[in-house]
Amino acid sequence: MRKCVKCGKKAQVYLPQYRLSLCAEHYLEWYENRVERTIREFNMIKKEDRVLVAVSGGKDSLSLWQALNKLGYSADGLYINLGIGESSQKSQKACEEFVKRWNRELHVVDLRSEILPIPQLKEIDPRPACSVCGTVKRYYMNKVAREKGYNVLATGHNLDDESAVLFSNTLSWNIEYLRRQYPVLPEGDGFVKKVKPLCKLSEKENALYAFLSGIDFVEEECPFAEGSTSIDYKLYLSALEERMPGTKLRFYSEFLRKMHPILKESEEKPTLQKCKICQEPSSSEICAVCRLKEKVYIQR
Ligand code: SF4
Ligand code: ZN
Ligand code: ZN
Numbered sequence: 001m002r003k004c005v006k007c008g009k010k011a012q013v014y015l016p017q018y019r020l021s022l023c024a025e026h027y028l029e030w031y032e033n034r035v036e037r038t039i040r041e042f043n044m045i046k047k048e049d050r051v052l053v054a055v056s057g058g059k060d061s062l063s064l065w066q067a068l069n070k071l072g073y074s075a076d077g078l079y080i081n082l083g084i085g086e087s088s089q090k091s092q093k094a095c096e097e098f099v100k101r102w103n104r105e106l107h108v109v110d111l112r113s114e115i116l117p118i119p120q121l122k123e124i125d126p127r128p129a130c131s132v133c134g135t136v137k138r139y140y141m142n143k144v145a146r147e148k149g150y151n152v153l154a155t156g157h158n159l160d161d162e163s164a165v166l167f168s169n170t171l172s173w174n175i176e177y178l179r180r181q182y183p184v185l186p187e188g189d190g191f192v193k194k195v196k197p198l199c200k201l202s203e204k205e206n207a208l209y210a211f212l213s214g215i216d217f218v219e220e221e222c223p224f225a226e227g228s229t230s231i232d233y234k235l236y237l238s239a240l241e242e243r244m245p246g247t248k249l250r251f252y253s254e255f256l257r258k259m260h261p262i263l264k265e266s267e268e269k270p271t272l273q274k275c276k277i278c279q280e281p282s283s284s285e286i287c288a289v290c291r292l293k294e295k296v297y298i299q300r
Contacts, residue, residue, distance in 0.1 A: 017246035044195035052150035057091030060156030083117020190281035
């Protein structure tokens with residue numbers, strides 16, 4: 001029987017890459033310390049900041065929201081209802097139930113009234129559903145955060161997400177994307193500071209935290225996630241991780257430590273302007289969401 005290294009009680013969790021056995025209580029403590037260490041390492045959030053956490057109802061974002069609150073940060077939530085059938089309703093419910101446990105605010109943006117649900121937007125935009133969805137989510141996350149007076153926007157991207165994106169960008173040597181792959185994006189030009197405090201915690205570690213803290217999260221994957229290449233990359237990396245624990249963390253952390261500073265040196269700042277229609281930051285005269293809205297009106 002494995003014993004918790006902290007208290008000697010029966011261990012409920014074993015973390016192979018750290019060779020660490022922990023009981024439930026000490027796992028929760030370990031996890032929150034890990035979040036705090038990441039926040040400090042990258043200078044992500046200060047105690048006086050007003051943080052908005054983008055929540056989806058899943059294990060990662062709800063774990064992040066809880067950990068931030070337990071660590072003493074002032075963090076409210078933002079749920080964007082994507083209008084993806086039953087699954088969006090369930091996810092919204094999970095966030096609404098979660099917020100009752102904490103004396104915090106949950107803001108909700110509903111794409112059905114803002115523009116169109118993702119399944120319909122996908123019909124009028126030739127890009128894959130996830131690209132359209134990503135554009136719309138980024139737009140509303142930034143807009144709501146800024147308009148409601150939050151100065152930091154936190155997302156629940158985990159180590160599996162970040163290492164899969166890094167793997168994909170490395171396979172194609174996409175320097176521009178590699179340069180932007182950093183867990184903190186500073187504020188400026190109408191953008192709120194963006195942070196990813198779970199970038200060094202795996203999907204499994206987040207699921208364990210959510211489960212052992214009794215968070216009622218939604219387990220179902222979005223139907224559009226199926227068949228995406230990022231899932232293949234995650235599977236390959238997980239197979240490597242299985243044989244060599246710590247591979248994902250090493251791949252990602254060493255990129256940030258050794259490669260990212262070199263890429264940063266040759267960075268050219270993109271020229272941004274305000275969208276003529278909505279005044280949000282944009283790389284062209286009219287932003288991507290206003291262009292989408294125009295298409296929606298033309299179709300009606
Ligand atoms: Fe949006 Fe794609 Fe994620 Fe579904 S899987 S929520 S469509 S980004
Ligand atoms: Zn213990
Ligand atoms: Zn616009």
